[in-house]
Amino acid sequence: MAYVSPARVKWATFVFWNFLDPTFRLHFRYYQRKLAVDRYLERLGVVANVGIGVTFGLMFYNLLIARFLLPRSVSSGHSMEENANEVLRVLKYDTTKELPAFLLMRAKREVISKLHVAADKAEVKRQREEVRRLLDSIDQQRLPK
Structure with a gap:
């Protein structure tokens, strides 16, 4: 004896069909095509597969990643050399006595050392303010007694 459902539309049958x-059916067709492509690539050999992989990788990078995911480059009216010479001029370095690359390394070292000094001063100031705040809170706790 079979079960007779009072439902007019059998949801499981509807979902299945x-x-x-x-x-x-689509997955089966996809799997058949995938197997055919895999067998074809196995016959080609390692060098052809590497070539195909590199080609697809470069296409993927240039079409998707470089265009949409990476930030746009900022175009400048000045070249890197002009910018470097301007930095050296502002820092009053003479490029006739030393190579500009060495002068830029020295300038970088000086800028970084100044940044470290500024960060250290800010840290000392923050710690002094914290000590002052803690001392004030200790004094306030002692006063009511």
């Missing part, structure tokens, strides 16, 4: 069965 309208969603699951088409999905399974």
Whole structure:
């Protein structure tokens, strides 16, 4: 004896024929094509596969990543050499006596050392303010007694 449902539309049958069965059929076709491509690539050999992989990788990078994910480059009216010479001029370095590359390294070292000094001063100031605040809170706790 079979069960007779009072439902007019059997939801499981509807879901199977309208969603699951088409999905399974598409997946089966995809899997057949994938197997055919895999067998073809196995016959080609390592060098051809590496070439295909590099080609697809470069296409993927240039079409998607470089265009959409990486930030846009800022175009400047000045070249790197002009910018470097301007930095050296502002720092009053003479490029006739030393190579500009060495002068730029020295300038970088000086700028970084000044940044470290500024960071240290800010840290000392923060610690002094914290000590002052703690001393004030200790004094306030002692006063009511």
